[in-house]
Each structure stands twice: as C-alpha cells, then as structure tokens.
Amino acid sequence: MxxxxxxxxxxxxxxxxxxxxxxxxxxxxxxxxxxxxxxxxxxxxxxxxxxxxxxxxxxxxxxxxxxxxxxxxxxxxxxxxxxxxxxxxxxxxxxxxxxxxxxxxxxxxxxxxxxxxxxxxxxxxxxxxxxxxxxxxxxxxxxxxxxxxxxxxxxxxxESYTRIVSDLSSCGPAFIAFLLQQFIEAAVEETGIPFETAQQVAGNMLLGTGLLLTEGGMTAEEVQARVAVPGGITAKALQLLSRETDGIFNQLIRTTHAKYREDLIKVTTAFCGEEVNGQ
Known part of the structure; x- marks a missing residue:
C-alpha cells in the first residue's frame, strides 16, 4: 500500500x-x-x-x-x-x-x-x-x-458530532494535561515535593484512571464514589471542585464550537462561495 x-x-x-x-x-x-x-x-x-x-x-x-x-x-x-x-x-x-x-x-x-x-x-x-x-x-x-x-x-x-468528539478525543489530552499541570504545580508550591516526583506520581495516576474507565469498565462517577469515603478528605475536596468548576466545561465546549463555526464558514466560503450555518 x-x-x-x-x-x-x-x-x-x-x-x-x-x-x-x-x-x-x-x-x-x-x-x-x-x-x-x-x-x-x-x-x-x-x-x-x-x-x-x-x-x-x-x-x-x-x-x-x-x-x-x-x-x-x-x-x-x-x-x-x-x-x-x-x-x-x-x-x-x-x-x-x-x-x-x-x-x-x-x-x-x-x-x-x-x-x-x-x-x-x-x-x-x-x-x-x-x-x-x-x-x-x-x-x-x-x-x-x-x-x-x-x-x-x-x-x-x-459527522454532525465532529466538533464534540474532537473536543473529547483530540483536544481532550491538552485540556486534561492543563488541569494536571495545575495540580502538580500546586503540590510543589504547597508542600515542596520535587517536581519530578509529583509529575511521575500524577502521570501514573492518570494512566491508571484511564484504564479503570476503559478496561476496568468503570464510569467516572463510579471512580469518584469508590475513592471518596463520605465525610472523608477526598469527598471534602470534591465538594470544592464541584463548587469552583461549576459550568466551566460548558463554557469550554461553547468556546471550541464557536471557533469551529468560524472556521467552517471560512472553509465553506472558499469551496462554495457562500456562507452557511454548517454542522
């Protein structure tokens, strides 16, 4: 071939x-x-x-x-x-x-x-x-x-789902890496743990979490439930995350879709000579 x-x-x-x-x-x-x-x-x-x-x-x-x-x-x-x-x-x-x-x-x-x-x-x-x-x-x-x-x-x-599946699969690694970077840098700043150690621990955590969600057959909600003991440390931190990130991923998706529509109009104009709403 x-x-x-x-x-x-x-x-x-x-x-x-x-x-x-x-x-x-x-x-x-x-x-x-x-x-x-x-x-x-x-x-x-x-x-x-x-x-x-x-x-x-x-x-x-x-x-x-x-x-x-x-x-x-x-x-x-x-x-x-x-x-x-x-x-x-x-x-x-x-x-x-x-x-x-x-x-x-x-x-x-x-x-x-x-x-x-x-x-x-x-x-x-x-x-x-x-x-x-x-x-x-x-x-x-x-x-x-x-x-x-x-x-x-x-x-x-x-094809009508092109943008959202691209967000999850293609852009997703950058989004998750950004969040992980913030987590690692905060760990270093707050505790003095060596950056390389924090990065290695966090990277292996992310790999294992991915395996739980695929080969392990667990949902994201189930992973949280298994880790977070009611009234425990993880549960307390999850409450903070839920409060502080409320709606953030809705905004993220709206941002990527707006850029997609902008690019789609330009491409369609080049190919067809006219603007369309697109998918």
Missing part, C-alpha cells in the same frame, strides 16, 4: 511517526509534501526510503491513500493542486474537523473520508474518529480502519 501525506506539521508528522513505529507502514511506502519543502525533506531524511516531493500533486499521484494534514484555510488550494491527478479508486483522508466531507466530494473525483486523530495515537492509544463520504464502500472503510488499528481504536462517528 502506498500512502501520501500532504502537510508534515504537528499532526501530519505525528501520524507518520506512529504508523512507521507501529509497523503499519514502511518508510518506502510513504510520499510526503509540505508548503516548505525543506521541512518535508528533513522528515524524509530521518526515514530511509521515504520520498519528499516538491509538489502536492506528486505526493498524491498514484498513492492508494492520501492524508490531507493542513490547516483549514489551506484546503481549497490543496484540492486545486491535486484534483487533476486523482483517480476514482483513491482515498483522500482529511484530518481537519471544519472541512466537511461534502466540501471534498464536491471538488475531488475520488473517495473521501475524515479521520480525527489524537496525540495519544503516538503511543498507539486513544481513538481515531472515522467519518465517511458517500463513495466509500465497506471494504474501503475496513481498509482505512485496519490501518488505524495499529495506533488507535477506530470509532465510526456521525
């Missing part, structure tokens, strides 16, 4: 590194391009056999799957770059949430999917959120999901 990656920034390079390290792909199966060729060239030099191309069209030509790992405002130009070299049997995969499947299907002659990865895929964990265009057959979906199985748990999601 030959695979192209257009865009080798943070998420593009993350996917390449994860696929190669997991054995899902060999470097010789991968062709890459980037707006700045030297960046693509530098990445390819780390993986003997990987090819860096000067143009997006060459990164897309003759590959079975092509990942578009670029920012929303770059999509219209990228589709213009590649559509003349695409075949009907090729699969284009967008990893960018504000770009709709209908945007790409309206411009490109091939099969179209959207997969939202997560930084957790770098350690072969977390989900890959899969959405499919009308031209994707079941065999195409299974082919793509088999690839992502090496680094994630592929989950089929309705």
């Amino acid at each position: 030959n695979v192209g990656f257009i865009g080798t920034g943070s998420m593009g390079s993350l996917l390449i590194e994860a696929f190669v390290a997991s054995g899902a792909m060999s470097p010789s199966e991968i062709t890459i391009s980037n707006r700045t060729f030297s960046k693509a060239q530098a990445l390819a030099s780390r993986y003997p056999g990987m090819r860096a191309e000067y143009t997006n069209a060459e990164a897309a030509r003759n590959n079975d799957i092509i990942f578009l790992c670029v920012k929303p405002h770059e999509f219209f130009q990228v589709t213009a770059d590649i559509k003349s070299v695409l075949r009907a049997d090729q699969i284009i995969v967008s990893i960018t949430s504000p770009v709709l499947l209908s945007h790409l299907e309206g411009e490109l002659p091939c099969k179209v999917a959207k997969v939202i990865p997560s930084i957790t895929n770098l350690v072969w964990s977390g989900a890959a959120l899969c959405m499919y265009g009308e031209r994707m057959q079941e065999k195409d979906k299974k082919k793509l999901e088999a690839l992502f199985t090496h680094i994630s748990e592929p989950l089929r999601i309705d």
Whole structure:
C-alpha cells in the first residue's frame, strides 16, 4: 500500500511517526509534501526510503491513500493542486474537523473520508474518529480502519458530532494535561515535593484512571464514589471542585464550537462561495 501525506506539521508528522513505529507502514511506502519543502525533506531524511516531493500533486499521484494534514484555510488550494491527478479508486483522508466531507466530494473525483486523530495515537492509544463520504464502500472503510488499528481504536462517528468528539478525543489530552499541570504545580508550591516526583506520581495516576474507565469498565462517577469515603478528605475536596468548576466545561465546549463555526464558514466560503450555518 502506498500512502501520501500532504502537510508534515504537528499532526501530519505525528501520524507518520506512529504508523512507521507501529509497523503499519514502511518508510518506502510513504510520499510526503509540505508548503516548505525543506521541512518535508528533513522528515524524509530521518526515514530511509521515504520520498519528499516538491509538489502536492506528486505526493498524491498514484498513492492508494492520501492524508490531507493542513490547516483549514489551506484546503481549497490543496484540492486545486491535486484534483487533476486523482483517480476514482483513491482515498483522500482529511484530518481537519471544519472541512466537511461534502466540501471534498464536491471538488475531488475520488473517495473521501475524515479521520480525527489524537496525540495519544503516538503511543498507539486513544481513538481515531472515522467519518465517511458517500463513495466509500465497506471494504474501503475496513481498509482505512485496519490501518488505524495499529495506533488507535477506530470509532465510526456521525459527522454532525465532529466538533464534540474532537473536543473529547483530540483536544481532550491538552485540556486534561492543563488541569494536571495545575495540580502538580500546586503540590510543589504547597508542600515542596520535587517536581519530578509529583509529575511521575500524577502521570501514573492518570494512566491508571484511564484504564479503570476503559478496561476496568468503570464510569467516572463510579471512580469518584469508590475513592471518596463520605465525610472523608477526598469527598471534602470534591465538594470544592464541584463548587469552583461549576459550568466551566460548558463554557469550554461553547468556546471550541464557536471557533469551529468560524472556521467552517471560512472553509465553506472558499469551496462554495457562500456562507452557511454548517454542522
């Protein structure tokens, strides 16, 4: 299987590194391009056999799957770059949430999917959120999901939930890491515990909590109930957290959705020449 990656920034390079390290792909199966060729060239030099191309069209030509790992405002130009070299049997995969499947299907002659990865895929964990265009057959979906199985748990999601599932899966690691950082820094400030020790303890706690919520089959509410003895230390602290964070995640979701709608309008205007409310 030959695979192209257009865009080798943070998420593009993350996917390449994860696929190669997991054995899902060999470097010789991968062709890459980037707006700045030297960046693509530098990445390819780390993986003997990987090819860096000067143009997006060459990164897309003759590959079975092509990942578009670029920012929303770059999509219209990228589709213009590649559509003349695409075949009907090729699969284009967008990893960018504000770009709709209908945007790409309206411009490109091939099969179209959207997969939202997560930084957790770098350690072969977390989900890959899969959405499919009308031209994707079941065999195409299974082919793509088999690839992502090496680094994630592929989950089929309705495109109307793109933003919220992205919040939970893709943005979520940053949100949780932010909260954990505050917890660690407060522990250091209040008690003098070495930062490295606090970070190691907190990191292992987070890993174990994740396993309880997945392999352990517990809900977040059940974890709290099992840890917090009525009238005890944890229960007292949970009361504080409940009071001080009331509504904060509602505000967070409203913020991400507002930014999503802003980006979606810009993308739709580029593709269709008109603004829509979108999803």
